[in-house]
Amino acid sequence: MTPVYLWWIGAAGADHGVLDLVRADAEAAFSLPVGHWYGRERPDDAFDPKRQQHSSTRILRWLADRRPGHTDKIVGITDADLFIPILTFVYGEAQLGGAAAVVSTARLAGNGARSGDIVLATRLAKECIHELGHTFGLIHCHQRGCVMGRSVSLAQVDAKDNTLCPDCWTKYRELQQRQEVTHE
Ligand SMILES: [Zn+2]
Ligand SMILES: [Zn+2]
Numbered sequence: 082m083t084p085v086y087l088w089w090i091g092a093a094g095a096d097h098g099v100l101d102l103v104r105a106d107a108e109a110a111f112s113l114p115v116g117h118w119y120g121r122e123r124p125d126d127a128f129d130p131k132r133q134q135h136s137s138t139r140i141l142r143w144l145a146d147r148r149p150g151h152t153d154k155i156v157g158i159t160d161a162d163l164f165i166p167i168l169t170f171v172y173g174e175a176q177l178g179g180a181a182a183v184v185s186t187a188r189l190a191g192n193g194a195r196s197g198d199i200v201l202a203t204r205l206a207k208e209c210i211h212e213l214g215h216t217f218g219l220i221h222c223h224q225r226g227c228v229m230g231r232s233v234s235l236a237q238v239d240a241k242d243n244t245l246c247p248d249c250w251t252k253y254r255e256l257q258q259r260q261e262v263t264h265e
Contacts, residue, residue, distance in 0.1 A: 175215035182212035
């Protein structure tokens with residue numbers, strides 16, 4: 082059983098080198114098996130013509146409906162530029178304590194990083210781990226360097242580690258244990 086899947090849902094072809102780095106980092110951050118999902122479907126109702134961007138909330142609903150069986154969490158990774166109504170853009174969004182997260186590469190290139198670049202891969206891994214953290218029930222953290230810190234700029238993404246701080250790790254384990262008990 083794979084509890085977490087990453088699913089490339091972008092318009093361009095997948096960069097498997099980048100996705101593999103994200104997978105390895107996410108496995109290390111949560112100490113859980115993380116796999117790749119290779120569905121060919123793409124969310125086709127998420128584009129907002131007025132904003133010329135994709136609604137991350139609509140993509141989350143789409144992902145939660147298509148979550149492969151025997152999996153707890155699905156992280157959609159896309160090259161579409163994402164928004165929520167109150168913000169110009171978001172790097173990603175997640176269902177807090179839910180099944181689905183989505184992260185975009187669209188705003189992670191720049192400041193020296195191009196697509197396929199290790200810098201972009203590292204940023205993408207951090208944002209995927211951050212959004213996955215939300216699906217496990219973690220909220221934003223103020224510890225310096227913690228991956229659960231809020232990031233609204235590339236400088237803030239680059240300043241974060243790709244791991245949970247000790248407090249978030251403890252909280253994560255508690256939330257996991259509580260879930261195991263509820264499942265029985
Ligand atoms: Zn967040
Ligand atoms: Zn933390």
